[in-house]
Amino acid sequence: MAVPFLPISREDMEQLNWNYLDFLIITGDAYVDHPSFGTAIIGRYLEYLGFKVGIIPQPDWRDPQSLLKLGTPGLGVLITAGNLDSMLNHYTSRKKKRSRDLYSPGGQRGLRPDRATIVYTNLARQVFRSKPIIIGGIEASLRRFAHYDYWDNKVRRSILFDSKADLLVYGMAEYQIKHIAEGLKEGKTWSELTALPGICYISENKPEKYLEMPSFEECTASKEAFAQAFKISYLEQDPIRGRGLAQFHQDNRYLIQNPPAPPLTQEEMDRIYNLPYSRTYHPIYKNTPVPALEEIKFSITSHRGCFGACAFCALHFHQGRIIQNRSHQSILQEAHEMTLAPDFKGYIHDVGGPTANFRQPSCKKQLKYGTCRDRQCLVPKPCPQLEVDHTDYLHLLRSLRKIPKIKKVFVRSGLRYDYLLLDKKSPFLLELCEHHISGQLKVAPEHAAPKVTSIMGKSPITVFDQFHQAYHATNKRLKKKQYLIPYFMSGHPGTTLTDAIYLAEYLRDFGFQPDQVQEFIPTPGSLSTCMYYTGLDPFTYQKVHVPDPEERILQRALLQYKKPENYPLVLSALKKAGRQDLIGTGKECLIPPPRNVNNRTVNLTKSTSGINKKRY
Structure with missing residues (x-):
């Protein structure tokens, strides 16, 4: 029996015999009812909790009345820009408009505004007046403090001030949304919910014992102050040991961040991912399919979080470093349900998370004491406490392969080959090459120059060389002709022209010319963006070379010197x-x-x- 979609029109509400909504979700994405889309997860979870939820996908931001098509919700309005920051969604590293929007019907551009969270929230405030307005999603999460904006080339204040929302939910929001929704249902005001972990709000007073960061004005005036503010926010981003933070903004008000929400238990993860998703886009898009669904429709999220510590990734600021995983039973149930879909061809496109082979916390100490403040798990050298074991992941993949109607289970999420090489106990590489690759494996050494990989938080290129040899030997043993496709990045902070030439020479000797090159884009929340803006390493305050626009162009060309x-x-x-x-x-x-x-x-x-x- 087909699962009914959450309503996006009055007609949808009538089919469900609903005459009102508890919550309205406004999103910059098309409505895709799949657990890879944050709107679907939050909507379905609220439905599971007993609330009536409607969605307005990609409303006309030039017309406030477009937000009233489902009426005024009884409890509150939830707003997200979508699965990507709207500026990153719209613009390339050269600040040119992208040709497609993969999260819009038919890939059409222009269906969401720049800075969608701010625009939607200001519209909502016009029409919903005193209703609680809560913002969340990746755009709100990564812009919650004073932040450098690449597209404006300046420090912007917290998005909570510009949007005029009541609360900001940061990170993966299920814990917070549950408590907010239940509190509002009980008759509490949003201001009575400000003690919740994982939220931000604006206050005239700094809570006692909260750590004060350099103010917005200080971050605007001083790059050293910006670096200091980033360091504080980075070090406190832990649900167990993290402290509450306060950042003064103008008008005598503070941005208050409570400590992060606690990690979800395995039971909670199972519940969320086994909710009754339709796993496709709403029927209104049947003639203009949403491109983003194509790759992930038959993919499975097995876990959240990443302890990889890549400097250019802001995942630590959103999902955190502590791994939260699902049970095998939950994942196998989802895979079985996939096989019942009429368009399932027998292939699961991916089973993983931010890093596919990080299925478990990096060490048991994290669950009691939190992540380490003064060291990372893998770089510059693996921590002695790091627990390396692919046994659980292997067992999961083997179980999936045995399900009737499944021909192949691919692993396409990022793999940390440095972590893989540390595993001397399980035959993971052998089975990966034998069963879970289709001709090629993509990995991301990112650079070859030692100084650059160190700044990036990546292992030395010699580790990639070791993996390449092991990968080649394994495929030779299996009599398979499979290739290794490395990803490299240009223009990253710390990369000089000499370093870029070093990488070009490495590619020459490796015999590889990349078809695509990832040019570094400074996105809010990442360590690399802090270095790009300040020219400083925020942990040591040592200067970092930042390529200017002309040098960025030269560095990118060097990676494809044969063109x-x-x-x-x-x-x-x-x-x-x-x-x-x-x-x-x-x-x-x-x-x-x-x-x-x-x-x-x-x-x-x-x-x-x-x-x-x-x-x-």
Whole structure:
């Protein structure tokens, strides 16, 4: 029997015999009723708790009346920009508009505004007046303090001030939403719920014992103060040992952050992911499918959290470093239900989380004392307390392979190969290559220069080389022809032109030219963004080189030095760095010398002949 969608229209409400809503969710994404979408999870969880929930996906932000199509909710309004920060959703690293919005019907652009959380919340305040308005999702979560905004190129104040919402829920929101919803149902006002973990609110007073961060004004005026504020927020982002924080903003008011919400138990995780999702988009999109669903429709989330500590990732600021996992029974039940779908072809596209092979907390101490303040689990060297074991994950994958109608179970979430190499007990790599890869495995060494990988929070490139050898040997043993596709990043803080050339030489020797290059984008909440804006490592206050826009272009071109259109940029980069030794016809050279025609220099660009392109 088909699962009815949560209502997005009056007609939907009538089919459910509803004449009112308890909560209204406003989202910047199309409505996809799948547990990979935050709106679906929160909506279904509130429904499970006994509340009537409606959704307005991608309302017309130019018309406040568009928010009234389902009426005024009895208890409150929940607002999210969607699964991505709306600015990252709209713009590339060069600040150009993206060609598609994968979370909109048909990939259509322009169905949500820039800074969607702020726009939607200000609209909601116009039409819903005194109703409690709660913001959440990745955009609100990562912008909860004074933050550097790449697209404005300035420090912006907390999104809670600009949006004028009552409460901000940060992180994965089920715990907070449950207590907020039940409190409002009991007749409490939102201001009586401000003691909850995992929320932010605005107050004229700083709670006793809360740690005060440098103010918004100080962060705006001083990059050192911004770095200090980031360090404080980073170190206190722990549900067990983390302290409450306060950041003064203008108008004599504080942004107050309570300590993070407690990790969900396995039973709670199971309950949330086994709710009755339709696992597809709402029927209104049948002629314009939502592209984001395509890859994840038959994927399974097995856990949350990541202890990998990549500097450019803000996951620690949202999901945290403590792993929260689901039981095998819950995951197997979801997989079985997938096989009943009429369009299921026998392939589960992924079983994992932020990092697929992090199924368990990195050590048992975390559950009692929290994560370490002064060290990471894997870098610069693995912690002696790190527990490395793929046995549970292997058992799960084996069980999934045995389910009737399942032909193949892929692992496509990011894998930490450095963690994998530390496992000397289980045959994980062997079974990964034998059963869970389709021709190629993608991993992310990100860079080759030692100084850069250290700043990024990644293992040295020598560890990737070890993994490459082990991967190749394993596939040779299995008589399989499978490839390793490494991802690399350009323009990251700490990367000089010399470092970029070092990476280009590594790629030359490795015999690999990436089809795609990830150019670093400073997004709110990450350590790398703090370094990009301040030019400082916030933990040591040592200076960090930040490539300017021109150098970022050169660094990106160096990663794809074989592309004819990149020739002038690579030539310029090598000359600027004094590395003319890499310009020539020798085996170690990256590019050939410019050609001389009638005593003038001609660069090998797109305008050169087909013969020269092939030679190049």
